[in-house]
Amino acid sequence: MTLTQQARTARAAGATGGRPPRGGTGMRRRQTLWAYAFLSPALVLFAVTVIYPMIRAFQYSLYRWPLGSAPKVFVGLQNYRQLITDDQTFHRSVWNTLYFTVVSVVPTVALALAVALLLNRPRLRARGVFRTIYFVPVVTSLVAVGYVWKALLEPTFGIVNTVLGWFGIPGPGWLGDPGWALNGIVLMSIWRDVGFYMVILLAGLQAIPREILEAATMDGAGPWQRFRRITLPLLNPSILLATVIGVIAGLQLFTQVYVMTGSAQQPAGGPLNSTRSAVLFIVQNAFGPLEMGYPSAAAFLLFILIMLVTLLQFRFVQRKFEY
Amino acid sequence: MFLVRSPRRLALAATAVACLALAACSGGKSATEQAPLGTSTSSPSSSSSASSTSSTSSGTAGTGSATSSGSAGSTSGGGGSSSSSAGGAPVTITHWQHQSDAREKLLNGFKDDFHTKTGNTIDFQSIPYDSYFQKLGAALEAGNGPCVFQLPANIVGEYQARGDLAPVPESVLSAADIAKDFIPASTALLKIGGEYYGLPTDFQTFLLFYNDDLFREAGLDPTKDFATWDEFRQAAVKLTKTNGDQLVQAGIDIAASPYQWYYSAPTLAFPNGLVDKATGTVTYDNATGDQVWKRMTDLITQDHVDSAKFLTGQSKFALGKAGMILREYTFTGVYKISAPDVKYSVHIAPPVADKTYAPVASTSWSYVVSKKCATPEQAWQWVSFLTSEDSERTWAAGGGELPSRVSLAQDPTLRKDPNVVVGLDSMSKAMPYNSLGWDDVFAIQQQIWDEITLGGVDVRTAVDKGAKGEDALYKKKGLAG
Numbered sequence: 001m002t003l004t005q006q007a008r009t010a011r012a013a014g015a016t017g018g019r020p021p022r023g024g025t026g027m028r029r030r031q032t033l034w035a036y037a038f039l040s041p042a043l044v045l046f047a048v049t050v051i052y053p054m055i056r057a058f059q060y061s062l063y064r065w066p067l068g069s070a071p072k073v074f075v076g077l078q079n080y081r082q083l084i085t086d087d088q089t090f091h092r093s094v095w096n097t098l099y100f101t102v103v104s105v106v107p108t109v110a111l112a113l114a115v116a117l118l119l120n121r122p123r124l125r126a127r128g129v130f131r132t133i134y135f136v137p138v139v140t141s142l143v144a145v146g147y148v149w150k151a152l153l154e155p156t157f158g159i160v161n162t163v164l165g166w167f168g169i170p171g172p173g174w175l176g177d178p179g180w181a182l183n184g185i186v187l188m189s190i191w192r193d194v195g196f197y198m199v200i201l202l203a204g205l206q207a208i209p210r211e212i213l214e215a216a217t218m219d220g221a222g223p224w225q226r227f228r229r230i231t232l233p234l235l236n237p238s239i240l241l242a243t244v245i246g247v248i249a250g251l252q253l254f255t256q257v258y259v260m261t262g263s264a265q266q267p268a269g270g271p272l273n274s275t276r277s278a279v280l281f282i283v284q285n286a287f288g289p290l291e292m293g294y295p296s297a298a299a300f301l302l303f304i305l306i307m308l309v310t311l312l313q314f315r316f317v318q319r320k321f322e323y
Numbered sequence: 324m325f326l327v328r329s330p331r332r333l334a335l336a337a338t339a340v341a342c343l344a345l346a347a348c349s350g351g352k353s354a355t356e357q358a359p360l361g362t363s364t365s366s367p368s369s370s371s372s373a374s375s376t377s378s379t380s381s382g383t384a385g386t387g388s389a390t391s392s393g394s395a396g397s398t399s400g401g402g403g404s405s406s407s408s409a410g411g412a413p414v415t416i417t418h419w420q421h422q423s424d425a426r427e428k429l430l431n432g433f434k435d436d437f438h439t440k441t442g443n444t445i446d447f448q449s450i451p452y453d454s455y456f457q458k459l460g461a462a463l464e465a466g467n468g469p470c471v472f473q474l475p476a477n478i479v480g481e482y483q484a485r486g487d488l489a490p491v492p493e494s495v496l497s498a499a500d501i502a503k504d505f506i507p508a509s510t511a512l513l514k515i516g517g518e519y520y521g522l523p524t525d526f527q528t529f530l531l532f533y534n535d536d537l538f539r540e541a542g543l544d545p546t547k548d549f550a551t552w553d554e555f556r557q558a559a560v561k562l563t564k565t566n567g568d569q570l571v572q573a574g575i576d577i578a579a580s581p582y583q584w585y586y587s588a589p590t591l592a593f594p595n596g597l598v599d600k601a602t603g604t605v606t607y608d609n610a611t612g613d614q615v616w617k618r619m620t621d622l623i624t625q626d627h628v629d630s631a632k633f634l635t636g637q638s639k640f641a642l643g644k645a646g647m648i649l650r651e652y653t654f655t656g657v658y659k660i661s662a663p664d665v666k667y668s669v670h671i672a673p674p675v676a677d678k679t680y681a682p683v684a685s686t687s688w689s690y691v692v693s694k695k696c697a698t699p700e701q702a703w704q705w706v707s708f709l710t711s712e713d714s715e716r717t718w719a720a721g722g723g724e725l726p727s728r729v730s731l732a733q734d735p736t737l738r739k740d741p742n743v744v745v746g747l748d749s750m751s752k753a754m755p756y757n758s759l760g761w762d763d764v765f766a767i768q769q770q771i772w773d774e775i776t777l778g779g780v781d782v783r784t785a786v787d788k789g790a791k792g793e794d795a796l797y798k799k800k801g802l803a804g
Contacts, residue, residue, distance in 0.1 A: 067460035067461065068460065070801075154634065174635065176636075177777075266579055270580075271631065271773050272777055290460040
């Protein structure tokens with residue numbers, strides 16, 4: 001039987017609701033096997049570097065698991081119970097993480113959208129230069145950026161407070177003040193990430209068909225209405241992507257806090273736990289006392305949190321629009 | 324039937340069962356196979372004799388059992404990370420320590436000398452401090468850790484209790500010789516159950532640095548030590564300068580994280596130091612502890628001689644913006660490089676508590692040998708070489724640390740700089756900061772400081788909370804009681 005005959009037979013079988021002939025199934029199976037064969041290197045790598053460590057981490061989370069030769073003691077769900085009910089530092093670190101995520105992602109995406117809209121104007125000159133300027137912080141080392149911002153936010157002689165002083169505004173203590181330290185980190189993160197989301201949103205803007213906007217203009221829609229009724233809905237997938245990436249990155253906050261609040265003289269996460277993030281909590285609880293069980297449980301709770309937040313985003317932010 | 328009808332649920336349940344089975348079996352197995360806490364699987368003499376006659380390790384779980392192949396000088400991959408061949412053939416000993424340019428340079432010289440002297444090779448790795456414990460912990464867990472490594476003296480007990488350390492064999496250095504030859508403060512935390520589990524390095528006392536110019540400017544005499552806490556406090560106030568509400572010069576650089584103060588003051592206020600060795604509980608959760616913490620934090624909350632908002636994250640003393648700072652002895656050398664314009668002198672700090680049991684507190688690190696090291700005898704010989712009188716003289720001259728050998732305290736070749744002399748004279752009077760943790764305890768004590776100075780929490784509440792946290796940590800580590 002030729003391939004064309006097989007296809008005809010298969011279509012006929014489909015039309016009558018019968019099962020496709022065995023020959024077609026065999027071919028499909030062979031194709032599936034080949035697909036798996038081609039996928040296998042990636043799948044094996046994924047299994048070895050992601051799935052297996054996750055299973056081991058889950059195993060650790062049920063134990064008191066000191067590194068080295070000490071005995072590992074099965075404690076069941078005790079680590080989870082302690083984290084959820086007793087550990088105020090963990091609660092604070094989760095709160096800090098959520099606060100950072102909300103307070104940094106929303107303005108970053110909004111600012112990135114504003115910049116993208118400006119850069120999307122066809123009559124703007126030197127557009128490439130502006131794009132590069134906005135994108136430079138993204139490709140700069142986060143550690144280097146952290147150190148620079150630490151100096152900028154220095155309360156007595158730092159540039160930020162000096163400029164605020166010119167306008168008669170007494171600058172806060174920033175990283176030395178528990179009430180302001182996390183906001184200082186938020187400020188730095190917004191400055192750094194705007195360029196990244198700007199690129200995503202600019203790509204989204206350029207994918208919007210010009211005809212739709214022109215049709216709306218001819219129908220009498222003003223700039224705000226075009227933005228509100230056409231641009232924003234059609235940009236929704238890009239906004240969703242930027243938000244999901246931003247939220248996941250926000251929930252994994254670590255480097256900024258580590259660089260900007262820690263030193264040989266001071267443990268990161270201070271002052272008074274005001275900047276301790278969930279990931280920092282996990283690292284400090286793992287490699288301070290060299291104990292894997294408790295921080296593994298915290299890592300799993302963070303994993304669940306990220307999963308839930310991402311699902312909620314997909315549920316509430318994603319909208320389908322067609323024109 | 325519920326599961327069978329839903330393949331997704333079936334898969335999920337199967338995964339969960341697999342995870343639980345893995346958790347229950349694998350960990351349980353290791354738990355039952357391990358020796359109980361603090362129980363040695365081989366006696367010091369047996370590990371010593373094993374290494375002297377053959378390279379078969381006395382370590383556990385196969386790692387470190389680098390059976391001799393007779394190929395001299397080859398490095399094994401497992402456990403002890405060293406191999407040897409029978410009959411005293413050369414071996415390779417892996418050595419890890421945290422990064423310090425000065426120490427790395429000196430150690431490279433020592434390893435060449437050691438190779439020339441013994442034929443043994445040192446595979447030396449200098450690891451950045453930030454990742455040192457991560458790498459060490461993971462390597463010890465995986466059974467491919469180094470033979471020799473560096474630990475703060477405070478956590479030698481913890482690692483010994485985990486079963487990770489081999490004691491110093493009598494054949495290399497007897498306990499009596501260690502007690503006689505080394506400054507007591509440098510070895511106090513290394514002796515466990517009558518045996519030494521490390522030899523000291525990086526011995527530091529906490530000393531008070533004056534900015535001599537700022538002292539003179541404030542009408543103070545920079546050649547005199549403060550006799551009392553009040554005298555010191557008044558000087559700190561005199562040294563403080565403000566411009567309106569804003570601090571422009573700190574009397575003492577103390578606001579951000581003055582661990583040198585809260586390591587020293589509570590340690591010196593109690594005859595047993597910060598932690599009672601017998602019970603493994605903290606000593607400072609009482610009126611004396613409160614007095615010490617109140618006096619230290621009053622400098623910020625009452626006297627305003629420094630502020631967390633003044634030059635945050637900067638070394639105010641090195642910038643010439645603070646009159647005093649309490650720091651480790653090594654800064655006598657560090658400030659020569661980082662603050663060449665600051666003219667400073669070094670002094671013994673005044674007692675903080677009404678009654679103190681020593682004039683200065685100290686910290687030290689130690690060189691230890693892994694229990695899984697295939698050649699512990701040779702490893703200890705290397706450590707002994709590193710801590711010998713000649714080597715310590717070199718460390719002291721070039722590495723910015725105090726020697727821990729008694730004989731070097733009066734060595735005229737080291738006593739040329741008056742600031743160094745203060746350090747050398749402080750050694751024999753020192754009392755070790757004896758917490759049973761390192762970064763984890765640092766975080767707890769810093770929390771006490773922050774709660775009082777930044778959070779407005781009263782001293783009793785903050786000290787009690789911190790003390791309970793520290794006790795709970797020791798209990799969790801199995802070090803209390």
